[in-house]
Amino acid sequence: MTYTIKQVAEKTHLSIYTLRFYDKQGLLPFVSRDRSGYRAFTDGDLLLLHTLSCLKDTGMKISDIRQYMALVMQGPSSIPQRQQLLRAHRNAVLVQQHAIERNLQEVDRKLRLYDSPMATDLVGLELATAREEKIANGLPDPFPKHI
Amino acid sequence: MTYTIKQVAEKTHLSIYTLRFYDKQGLLPFVSRDRSGYRAFTDGDLLLLHTLSCLKDTGMKISDIRQYMALVMQGPSSIPQRQQLLRAHRNAVLVQQHAIERNLQEVDRKLRLYDSPMATDLVGLELATAREEKIANGLPDPFPKHI
DNA sequence: CTAAACCCTAGACCATACTCTATGGCAAGT
DNA sequence: ACTTGCCATAGAGTATGGTCTAGGGTTTAG
Numbered sequence: 001m002t003y004t005i006k007q008v009a010e011k012t013h014l015s016i017y018t019l020r021f022y023d024k025q026g027l028l029p030f031v032s033r034d035r036s037g038y039r040a041f042t043d044g045d046l047l048l049l050h051t052l053s054c055l056k057d058t059g060m061k062i063s064d065i066r067q068y069m070a071l072v073m074q075g076p077s078s079i080p081q082r083q084q085l086l087r088a089h090r091n092a093v094l095v096q097q098h099a100i101e102r103n104l105q106e107v108d109r110k111l112r113l114y115d116s117p118m119a120t121d122l123v124g125l126e127l128a129t130a131r132e133e134k135i136a137n138g139l140p141d142p143f144p145k146h147i
Numbered sequence: 148m149t150y151t152i153k154q155v156a157e158k159t160h161l162s163i164y165t166l167r168f169y170d171k172q173g174l175l176p177f178v179s180r181d182r183s184g185y186r187a188f189t190d191g192d193l194l195l196l197h198t199l200s201c202l203k204d205t206g207m208k209i210s211d212i213r214q215y216m217a218l219v220m221q222g223p224s225s226i227p228q229r230q231q232l233l234r235a236h237r238n239a240v241l242v243q244q245h246a247i248e249r250n251l252q253e254v255d256r257k258l259r260l261y262d263s264p265m266a267t268d269l270v271g272l273e274l275a276t277a278r279e280e281k282i283a284n285g286l287p288d289p290f291p292k293h294i
Numbered sequence: 295c296t297a298a299a300c301c302c303t304a305g306a307c308c309a310t311a312c313t314c315t316a317t318g319g320c321a322a323g324t
Numbered sequence: 325a326c327t328t329g330c331c332a333t334a335g336a337g338t339a340t341g342g343t344c345t346a347g348g349g350t351t352t353a354g
Binding site: 001002029030031032033034040042043044045050051053054055057058059073074075076079082083086087089090093094097099100101103104106107108110111114115119120121123124126127129130133134137138139140141142143144 | 148149176177178179180181187189190191192197198200201202204205206220221222223226229230233234236237240241244246247248250251253254255257258261262266267268270271273274276277280281284285286287288289290291
C-alpha cells in the first residue's frame, strides 16, 4: 500500500505545497516515484515524515533537517552523527523553552498588575511619571492628552 | 538623563538597526526626539522596551506588539484591552510550549534508541524493512547501497 | 474518447523580521 | 573650519519558510 501526496497531506496536516517544498529542499530523499513520476509514500515514509514534523515543530531549521535525513539515508553507520545533531537540537530547544518561561513570567506580572484593584491608579501614575520624565528633559510629551 | 540609540542598543542587546526598524513599525510611539530629531530614550522608555522584548521573545508578532503599545499610549482606560491581548498571547505561548514538549519527547525517544546497545541492529532492521516495502510496491530503492 | 480529478515541475510571489547602504545633517574636539 | 563620530531617513537586500500559478502529463469513470 502506498499513498498519494494528497492522502499524505490529509494524514499529516501539511499542505501538498509544503510537502513538495520539503521534497524540493531535500527533506524527503526517502520518497520514491512510481512509473509516472508521481511520489509514492509508504508507511515507512510516514514514520520519517512524523520525525520530520517533530523536528520542524520544535523549531529545527530546514538545513538541519536535511542533514538529519541525509544521515538516516546512510543507514546505521551514521548513528553517532545523528546523536550529535539531535542532542545539540534538544539542548537548543531546552534553552529556548527556559527563556520563554522567564519572559512569560514578566507577562504574568503585567497581567497581575492589570488584575489588581489599583490597576488604574498604578498605570496612571506610571504614565504621569513617564510624562514628567520627558518634560524634565526638555522633550515633547508623546502621550495623547487624555479626555 | 536620556540615552542615545547606541546606548540603548548596548543596554538591550538589540541592534541599532532593529531599534530603528521597531520605531518605523510603530513599536516605539513613546520615544521622543530632541531638537535635532535624534531619538532620546528615557528610563521609562527602557522599561517599555523591556516589556517589548519579553513579548517579542515569547514570539508575539510585531503587529500585536504595535497594538499593545498603542494601548499603553492611551493610558489606564485601555487596561481591559491590554488584559485581553496579553491573556490571548499567554495562552498561545502555553499551547506552543506544550506542543514543543510533546515533540521533544519524540526526539528523546530517538536519542534513547540511538543510545541503546542494539541501536545499530534496530536501525539496520528499520532500513531493511523500509527497503523491502519499496520493492514490494514495485518502487525504486532510494537508499544507497551500503558499502 | 472525453472530462474530471489527480499528478508533475519551474518559478513567481508572499509574509515576517530584520539588516544594510546611500545620502545627508549635527556636534564636539583640535 | 574641519575631521570624526554620531544621528537621521528612505529604500534596497537578505533569510526563512512557505504558497501559488502556469503549463503540461496521467488516470479513471462514464
